[in-house]
Amino acid sequence: MSTKTKDNNPAEAGSERRLNMIEAINEALDIKMTEDPDVIIMGEDVGYFGGVFRATAGLQEKHGKNRVFDTPISECGIIGAAVGMGAYGLRPVPEIQFADYIYPGLDQLISEAARLRYRSATDYIAPLTVRSPFGGGIFGGQTHSQSPEALFAHVAGLKTVIPSTPHDAKGLLIAAIEDNDPVIFFEPKRIYNAPFTGYYDKPVEPWKTHRDSVVPEGKYSIPLGKARIAQEGEALTVLVYGTMVHVAEAVCREKGIDAEIIDLRTIVPLDIEAIEASVEKTGKCLIVHEATRTAGFGAELSALVTERCFYHLEAPVERVTGFDTPYPHSLEWAYFPGPVRIGEAIDKLMSE
Amino acid sequence: MAKGPKDAATKGANKPALSLHVPEPTYRPGDAVDFAHIVVPDAGKQPRPDETCEAIETSDLCYDLVRVLGDDNKAHGPWDPKLDPDTLRTMLGHFAMVRAFDERMFRGQRQGKTSFYMKCTGEEATSISAAMALASDDMIFPSYRQQGILIARGYPLIEMINQIYSNKGDKLKGRQLPIMYSSREHSFFSISGNLATQTPQAVGWAMASAIKGDTRIAATWVGEGSTAEGDFHSACTFATVYNAPVILNVINNQWAISSFSGFAGAERTTFAARALGYGLAGLRVDGNDPLAVYAAEKWAADRARANAGPTLIEHFTYRAEGHSTSDDPSGYRSAQERDEWPLGDPVTRLKDHLIALGEWDEDRQAAMDLKCAEEVKAATKEAEKNGILGHGLHHPFRTMFQDVYENLPWHLEEQAAQAKREREIKWPGEEPWS
Numbered sequence: 001m002s003t004k005t006k007d008n009n010p011a012e013a014g015s016e017r018r019l020n021m022i023e024a025i026n027e028a029l030d031i032k033m034t035e036d037p038d039v040i041i042m043g044e045d046v047g048y049f050g051g052v053f054r055a056t057a058g059l060q061e062k063h064g065k066n067r068v069f070d071t072p073i074s075e076c077g078i079i080g081a082a083v084g085m086g087a088y089g090l091r092p093v094p095e096i097q098f099a100d101y102i103y104p105g106l107d108q109l110i111s112e113a114a115r116l117r118y119r120s121a122t123d124y125i126a127p128l129t130v131r132s133p134f135g136g137g138i139f140g141g142q143t144h145s146q147s148p149e150a151l152f153a154h155v156a157g158l159k160t161v162i163p164s165t166p167h168d169a170k171g172l173l174i175a176a177i178e179d180n181d182p183v184i185f186f187e188p189k190r191i192y193n194a195p196f197t198g199y200y201d202k203p204v205e206p207w208k209t210h211r212d213s214v215v216p217e218g219k220y221s222i223p224l225g226k227a228r229i230a231q232e233g234e235a236l237t238v239l240v241y242g243t244m245v246h247v248a249e250a251v252c253r254e255k256g257i258d259a260e261i262i263d264l265r266t267i268v269p270l271d272i273e274a275i276e277a278s279v280e281k282t283g284k285c286l287i288v289h290e291a292t293r294t295a296g297f298g299a300e301l302s303a304l305v306t307e308r309c310f311y312h313l314e315a316p317v318e319r320v321t322g323f324d325t326p327y328p329h330s331l332e333w334a335y336f337p338g339p340v341r342i343g344e345a346i347d348k349l350m351s352e
Numbered sequence: 353m354a355k356g357p358k359d360a361a362t363k364g365a366n367k368p369a370l371s372l373h374v375p376e377p378t379y380r381p382g383d384a385v386d387f388a389h390i391v392v393p394d395a396g397k398q399p400r401p402d403e404t405c406e407a408i409e410t411s412d413l414c415y416d417l418v419r420v421l422g423d424d425n426k427a428h429g430p431w432d433p434k435l436d437p438d439t440l441r442t443m444l445g446h447f448a449m450v451r452a453f454d455e456r457m458f459r460g461q462r463q464g465k466t467s468f469y470m471k472c473t474g475e476e477a478t479s480i481s482a483a484m485a486l487a488s489d490d491m492i493f494p495s496y497r498q499q500g501i502l503i504a505r506g507y508p509l510i511e512m513i514n515q516i517y518s519n520k521g522d523k524l525k526g527r528q529l530p531i532m533y534s535s536r537e538h539s540f541f542s543i544s545g546n547l548a549t550q551t552p553q554a555v556g557w558a559m560a561s562a563i564k565g566d567t568r569i570a571a572t573w574v575g576e577g578s579t580a581e582g583d584f585h586s587a588c589t590f591a592t593v594y595n596a597p598v599i600l601n602v603i604n605n606q607w608a609i610s611s612f613s614g615f616a617g618a619e620r621t622t623f624a625a626r627a628l629g630y631g632l633a634g635l636r637v638d639g640n641d642p643l644a645v646y647a648a649e650k651w652a653a654d655r656a657r658a659n660a661g662p663t664l665i666e667h668f669t670y671r672a673e674g675h676s677t678s679d680d681p682s683g684y685r686s687a688q689e690r691d692e693w694p695l696g697d698p699v700t701r702l703k704d705h706l707i708a709l710g711e712w713d714e715d716r717q718a719a720m721d722l723k724c725a726e727e728v729k730a731a732t733k734e735a736e737k738n739g740i741l742g743h744g745l746h747h748p749f750r751t752m753f754q755d756v757y758e759n760l761p762w763h764l765e766e767q768a769a770q771a772k773r774e775r776e777i778k779w780p781g782e783e784p785w786s
Contacts, residue, residue, distance in 0.1 A: 040563065066563050072593055077552050077586030084493070084556025084570070087541060090563070092556075104582070111546040112553070118755045120534040120542035121524045125758075156756050180758045225761065269761035 019215040020207040021192045024166035025055045025131075028173040029093065031219050033063045039177060040085060041068045043078060043095030043131075052097060053133055053192060075105035079130065083112050086126040093177055099134035099186060100143040106151070113182040114157030129176040133189035134162075135243050135290055136322075137196055137336055141329035147242075147291035147322070152184045153268045153300065159183045159224055160267045164191065164245040165212030168265060171222030179224060188242040196243055197250035198338040227271035229278075233260035236349055237278040239301050240288045241267060244337065248288050251342045257350065259286075267297055272304065279305055283314035284349045290337060293321040315352030318345040375614030379686035387694045395422035395641070396429025403651050404660040407633045414624040414634040417668060420643035421701050425708035433647040437711040439484070443642060444706060445720060446480045447699045450500045452724035453509065456732060457516055461530075461677040465740040466516050468530045472497045474672030474690070477642040477698035478603050479573070480504045482667075485649035486571060491561075493541045493554035493572035496531055497603065505538045509728060513735035518746060521738035525747040525755075547578040551587035551600065558598035558656070559590070569656040571599040571649075576623050576666075577608020580616045588630040588664065597656035599649065600632070600664040603639065605671035610684040624666035632664045639669030640695040642702045669695070749775060750785045 019027065032039045041056055047070040050057030060068040071078050075096055082092040096102045102109075113126040136145030152160045159181050163169035169187065176183040190196045194204045207213035230245055235258040240248045245263045252259040260278045264271065279285050285305045287298040298319040305317050320337045328335050379385050398418045401409045420427050427434075435443075454471040461469040472479065479500035483492070492501055502512060514521035516530040524534060534542035541550060541557075554572035561568050574584060579602055591598050602623045606613050616623075627634025633655060637648040645667060652663035670693040674681045681687075706712035739745020753760060753768040760768070775784035 040560075072586075072589050074586045074589060076582055077555075077590045080549065080552025080583060080586060081556030081559060081590055084553035084558075085560040085563075087553065088491075088557045088560035088564075090560045107546060107583070108549060108552070112544060112549050115544075116542060117758070119524065119528050119532070119544070120536075121527065122755055123523075123534045123536040124542050159757070269757075269763065272762055 016214060017217060018208055018213040019166045020194070020213065021163070021166045021169045021187065022054055024170040024215050025173055025187065026057060026059070027215070028170040028177075029056060029059060030062070032174060032177045033059065033067060035219070036091060038089060038091045039067070040090050040092045041095070042071050042082065042092060044071055044073055044097050046070060046095050051095065053189065055131070055187075056095070075101055075103070076108055079105035079108035079113065079128075082128045082130075083108060083116065083126050086128055087116075087124045091127050091177060093129045093131060096130060096132040098144050099132045099148055100146045102130070102132055102148065109152075109158065109182070109184075110155050114155045117181070118157060125180055126182045127180045129173070129179070129183045129185050131173075131185045131187060133192070134186040135188040135190055136327055136332065137190035137200070137243060139329060139332055140327070142326045145327040147289065149184075149186060149267060150291060150295060150297045153297050157182065158268065160186065161224060161265065162186045162188065162241045162267065163265065164188065164230075164242055164263050165210070166207055166215050167212045168222055168228065168263075170215055171220050172224070172265060174219060175221040175224050178221065183224070186242070190243045191246065195246040198247035198336070198342075199250060200333055200338070222265070224266045225269040225271055226265065227274040228263040228265055229260065229274070230263040231259065231261040233258040234282060235259060236284040236286060236346065237262060237275070237282045238286045238288060239264060239275060241265065242290070244288045244290055247338065248342060251339045251346065254339065255343060255346060257346055259346075270304075272308070275301075275305065276308055279309040280312045283312050284352070285309070285313070285317045286320065286342075286345055286349055287317065288320045288337060288342060290322050292324045293319065294324050296321055315349050318349050320345045375612070375619055377612035377614065377685065379689060381682055381684065381686060383686045383688075385686050385688040385692040387692050390694050391417070392694050393417050393419060395419040396432070398429065398431060400430035400651070403655040404658050405633070407627070407631050407661065410633045410635060411628055414628055414636055415622055417636055417638050418644045418648055419638040419641050420647060421641045421705055425701070425704040427643055427705065431644055431647040433643055433650060435643070435646065437706065437709060440702065440706055441712065443481060443484060444699070444702050444712070445724075446500060446504045447476045447702060448720050448724045449727070450476055450480065450503050451699060452721065452728045453499065453503065453512070456725070456728045457513070458677060460516070460732070465736075466518070466530050467741055468677055469516065470496055470531055470676045471673045472499055474693075474697060475603060475605055475639065475669050476500050477645045477702075478601070478639045478667040478669055481642040481645040482571070482601060482649040485646045486653055487568070489539050490568055490653070491539045491541065491554070491557050491570045493550040493557070493570060494543055495547070495550065495573050495575055495578070495603075496543055497575070498573050499531065499533070502533060502535065502538065502540060505540065507533075507535055507538050507540070509731035510735050511535075513732055514738055517735060517738070517740045519735065519739035519741075520745045520747055521735065522747065525751045548574050548581035548583040548587075550574070551584050552590060554600075555587050555590045555594075555596050555598050555662075558596040558662075559594050562594070562597055567657065569597040569599070569653060571601060571653075573601045573603060575608060576602055576604035576606075576613050576616050576618065577611060579623060579626070588626070588632060591662040592631045595659065595661045597659070598662045599652040599656060600662065601649075602664065602666045603669060604666050605669050607671045607675070607681075607685070609675045609679060612685075622666055624664060627664035632662050634664045634666070636666045636668060638695055639667030640698040640701060642698055643705070672697075748785050
């Protein structure tokens with residue numbers, strides 16, 4: 001069952017230490033590197049410099065060049081080498097600098113990492129965790145804003161994980177590194193430093209005051225495939241992940257809607273029980289993601305909800321997504337599925 | 353301002369028209385063949401630098417051809433690995449076995465016992481002789497034409513045949529196309545259909561071995577056609593950047609299905625010469641000379657083990673048969689090529705060498721060929737007890753859903769249940785998972 005657990009409210013755990021998402025990721029990497037000598041970090045600029053987003057800052061100095069190192073600019077080479085390291089017995093954590101640049105590594109991910117266990121009947125496995133910043137809302141234009149999670153959701157053998165809070169980022173990353181299957185770990189870079197509500201014209205609330213930035217020291221993990229009820233409610237179910245969790249929360253708060261917001265956290269394998277339980281309770285379902293609409297992961301969610309909760313639905317499932325265009329630069333806020341688009345969908349659902 | 357192709361052409365009217373060069377092989381079906389343009393240097397004339405030399409010191413060797421066995425069937429020069437007769441006979445035995453195996457499996461495909469097969473005829477040395485120069489736990493990242501390595505490493509024939517038949521004895525549970533073997537026990541990596549993907553993986557494995565301070569090295573095999581893949585470039589770059597203990601074997605058998613090696617760039621340079629641009633040591637070897645192949649692989653292995661760096665070896669050879677059972681080479685190349693190939697046949701050359709040494713004779717060869725054929729036949733019969741493709745003796749249906757992930761997620765549980773229902777409808781009363 002994926003009901004509200006103590007993971008959801010770390011403040012109850014007694015610790016009040018707060019981190020932003022970058023610090024939480026860095027801490028997860030440090031903990032796993034310290035604990036497991038087979039964990040290796042590799043990628044462009046991750047070594048001496050500590051990563052363009054600082055996620056690997058200090059790790060090379062602490063764990064040595066043999067375990068944290070820079071790579072040539074070759075995504076195919078990074079993932080391919082990581083598959084070979086996995087076959088040897090290491091547990092590589094390669095970084096792809098932006099999710100927009102993961103495509104040269106796709107053959108290695110889809111044809112190799114995802115299939116290795118199956119095709120070799122467990123002779124060889126690929127226990128990699130590919131970390132990559134993804135998502136828009138940062139004026140990143142076409143090649144620093146994409147959300148390609150649906151491409152990976154379609155690949156049998158891969159797991160795709162997307163945290164939305166510092167607390168979850170640490171626990172999910174530790175679980176991903178320990179997982180024996182290849183995991184795509186997408187980090188919503190818009191919320192690395194602060195949660196983002198989609199109200200780009202209003203001041204940003206820092207992680208410092210957010211309930212989910214309380215990050216316990218030491219090791220804890222959050223199981224892959226389990227959703228988090230970000231907010232309990234009765235009127236409507238919102239299925240969401242990454243940055244859009246915070247946008248959906250803000251819009252529902254603004255509109256005074258008693259929504260149940262489910263942060264999926266892992267899109268494959270999906271927490272279908274949490275989704276069914278919520279939609280059966282509310283009878284209405286809104287799906288929100290930043291990625292383009294057609295054949296996006298929202299289509300899979302919508303199909304599942306329709307197939308499995310049809311007789312509980314009081315209205316057609318609604319999808320709020322990015323438009324089916326490349327991510328534009330100057331028109332970012334017209335593209336981004338922000339409060340107006342989400343608000344309209346909520347109004348439509350609530351009027352049924 | 354140029355508005356389009358017409359204007360652009362007018363504007364450049366005083367310049368020669370550009371022309372596109374589309375490579376053409378020298379001989380097409382029906383052509384008489386003359387390989388006089390292939391330079392075959394005398395055996396024994398190539399210098400052998402120290403294994404720990406700077407990569408650039410191998411420059412000349414990248415345009416030469418390392419050869420040991422001369423026309424007199426004797427070993428010559430500094431690359432002579434000086435193998436004892438027993439080792440040579442073992443090598444010849446592996447040659448005979450892989451040839452017998454290829455012959456029977458090809459026939460098995462024609463008889464409908466399996467869907468697909470690929471021979472390695474003419475290229476036996478590039479896998480068997482090379483593998484014999486490595487330690488048994490050095491990690492192999494093969495392409496699909498290195499069955500000789502499994503045979504040289506003692507992988508049971510019956511396991512190979514079970515895999516080819518996709519039967520209930522198949523260790524890969526019938527999931528893989530025939531010949532896509534995998535054996536962790538024999539340090540033989542799972543073969544993938546996607547070309548050249550194994551090359552950066554081999555480099556990564558070698559990097560891992562170096563990270564852990566291990567002593568094992570990695571070796572990968574890739575066809576000359578597949579060197580055009582981006583993965584090969586990544587592999588060469590990573591190998592040199594990290595000084596990875598890896599050997600990159602390029603099997604230049606002149607043909608990538610119907611495309612001659614010119615489409616991988618062979619018209620202007622050698623494949624060995626690519627090493628130089630990356631700062632890798634490079635060797636170009638007579639791939640039909642078992643002693644030269646052994647010596648080159650040993651040189652590269654010693655270099656890797658001494659932390660002196662990776663090596664790219666071009667094995668210059670000829671794909672004597674069709675690409676696969678799905679291919680008919682008479683549609684694109686001269687049937688004469690095989691007979692005219694100036695480097696001969698690796699099996700014949702090794703046999704003649706042993707005979708010249710007084711360590712072998714034609715009678716013993718004939719007896720060995722017969723023994724191999726019988727062994728393969730016996731293994732085939734044994735494997736057939738586990739079933740042949742399409743005759744119902746396969747792994748249980750539920751295994752289709754296993755090993756996608758370490759544990760079965762809910763959606764695969766549901767799909768497995770669906771498959772079970774389908775079986776119950778199709779064969780009522782029978783065990784649905786069998």
